[in-house]
Amino acid sequence: MADQAHAHDDGHGARHPRLQHHFQDMRTQQHAARLGMWLFLATEVLLFGGLFCAYSYYRTLYPEAWKACSQHTFRLFGLVETFDLITSSFTMVMAIHFCRLGKKNLSTLFLLVTAAMGFAFLCLHGYEYYHEYLEGALPGKYYHFEEVTANGAPMFYAVYFLMTGLHSAHVLIGAGVLLTLAYFNMKGEYDASYDHPMDLGGLYWHLVDLIWIFLFPLLYLV
Amino acid sequence: MANHDDHGHGAHAHSARMYWVTYLVLATCTVLTYTAAQHNFGEWSFAIAMFIALVKAMFVILFFMHLWDQPGPNRLTLAIAVLFVLLLITLTLTDAATRFPLAMPPGSHRALHLGHNPFGNP
Numbered sequence: 001m002a003d004q005a006h007a008h009d010d011g012h013g014a015r016h017p018r019l020q021h022h023f024q025d026m027r028t029q030q031h032a033a034r035l036g037m038w039l040f041l042a043t044e045v046l047l048f049g050g051l052f053c054a055y056s057y058y059r060t061l062y063p064e065a066w067k068a069c070s071q072h073t074f075r076l077f078g079l080v081e082t083f084d085l086i087t088s089s090f091t092m093v094m095a096i097h098f099c100r101l102g103k104k105n106l107s108t109l110f111l112l113v114t115a116a117m118g119f120a121f122l123c124l125h126g127y128e129y130y131h132e133y134l135e136g137a138l139p140g141k142y143y144h145f146e147e148v149t150a151n152g153a154p155m156f157y158a159v160y161f162l163m164t165g166l167h168s169a170h171v172l173i174g175a176g177v178l179l180t181l182a183y184f185n186m187k188g189e190y191d192a193s194y195d196h197p198m199d200l201g202g203l204y205w206h207l208v209d210l211i212w213i214f215l216f217p218l219l220y221l222v
Numbered sequence: 223m224a225n226h227d228d229h230g231h232g233a234h235a236h237s238a239r240m241y242w243v244t245y246l247v248l249a250t251c252t253v254l255t256y257t258a259a260q261h262n263f264g265e266w267s268f269a270i271a272m273f274i275a276l277v278k279a280m281f282v283i284l285f286f287m288h289l290w291d292q293p294g295p296n297r298l299t300l301a302i303a304v305l306f307v308l309l310l311i312t313l314t315l316t317d318a319a320t321r322f323p324l325a326m327p328p329g330s331h332r333a334l335h336l337g338h339n340p341f342g343n344p
Contacts, residue, residue, distance in 0.1 A: 031293060038296040042303035049307030056311050060318050061330040075259075082252050086278075090245040093286050097238050151329035206287045213278045217271035221259035 018194045030196050037200045041207050044170075048211055051163050055218060058159055062152025069148055069156040070219060072137065074128050078220035081124050082212065088117035089209040092178075092202045100192045104185065111182035111198075114205065118175035125168055132157070160219055167215060170208045177201045244285040251278045 016026050023029040059066045095110035136144035139158035181201045184190065190198055255274040263270055284290040289297050326333035 034292065035295055035299070038299040042299045045300070045303040045307060049303075049310055052307065053311045053314050057314050057318055060315060061327060061332075063331055075256075079252070079256050083249070086245065086248040086252065089248075089282060089286050090241060093241045094238060097241065203287055206282055209286075210279055210282050213282065214275050217255055217259070217275050221255065222268050222271050 016193060018196075026193060030199070033196050033200060034203075037203050041203060044207055048163075048166070051159070051166065052214070052218075055159050055163065058152065058155045062150070062155060065148070065150035065152035065156055066222075068150050069137075069153055069160075070222060072145075072148060073160075073220045074131070075220050077124055077128050078216050081121055082216045084117050084121050084124070085209045085212050088114045088121075089206055091117065092205050096195060096198050096202055099185065099190050099195050099198055102192060104188060104191075107190075108182050108185045111178050111185060115175045115178035115182065118171050118178065118205075121171055122168055122175075125164065129161075163215055163219065167208070167211055170211070174201075174205045174208050177204060240285050244281045247281050248278055 019026055019029060023032065091110045091114045095107045095114060098107040098110060132138065136142075136146070137148075137157050138144075138154075139161055140154050143154035143157060145153065145157075178201060181190075181198050185198065251274050255271055258270050258274070259267065283300070289300065321332070323332055323334045
């Protein structure tokens with residue numbers, strides 16, 4: 001055990017200042033942190049899973065309404081938002097990549113670009129919401145969209161607003177996390193030997209992207 | 223390249239080529255799913271859209287989220303969460319598909335319309 005601990009202390013012999021006393025080396029600490037994050041992401045998958053289940057259930061009840069309503073979503077906006085999120089996922093991994101290469105400023109820049117893309121996503125979605133509000137494409141008793149009168153159309157918009165709303169809340173939280181990471185990265189807190197917070201923040205951001213990968217075809221395309 | 227992660231921190235700086243490839247795959251798949259949606263594939267449209275989404279998701283999970291080179295417990299955690307979501311959806315849909323028509327909400331796909339014999343063929 002002692003040999004192993006020495007072998008992973010970054011070759012300096014001394015303990016890394018960020019190494020908690022109950023871990024034997026940085027690698028074990030990062031593995032534990034990642035497993036903890038994956039457990040949290042699993043609960044996120046289950047949280048969204050409930051909504052995906054509601055989507056599937058109401059879609060089988062009201063297939064005509066689903067078809068008609070999804071044709072009235074802003075498809076092109078959905079496409080741009082998808083590109084926005086996958087690009088932001090890419091800039092996120094590049095931020096971690098540059099952090100590990102020791103290029104602090106480049107890494108901070110990429111984190112800021114990622115956060116900016118998150119905010120751009122929210123703006124685009126806000127614009128969609130505003131238009132749907134004006135058209136009366138709203139959930140439940142507030143529905144008064146004249147172009148789609150199929151049974152169950154208000155249910156589509158209930159599911160649509162719940163799913164995209166919960167997702168947008170995640171984007172907002174994720175962008176906040178990214179800004180915090182950028183701040184600490186700028187102060188030089190992270191480097192190749194300690195990038196765990198950036199690693200975990202990245203995992204969260206990719207989950208947000210992952211959920212959208214399914215939301216986009218389900219709500220806008222089919 | 224993929225297994226560098228397990229050799230400690232010094233080897234973390236693997237090339238960014240995999241990230242570029244993943245990004246290109248994601249972008250291509252996005253264009254593909256959008257184009258496919260403009261055409262009418264009937265019953266197949268949903269399957270095609272979901273297949274493309276699955277491919278994109280696998281690339282994000284394996285390479286952006288690094289499950290490709292991470293230890294088993296992390297993979298197991300995600301796999302079990304996804305399994306339970308699939309169970310939830312499948313069992314719920316099985317219920318909806320096998321329900322007595324009178325138990326379906328009025329106006330829904332399999333609900334009875336007025337004038338039909340509730341005990342005849344739906």
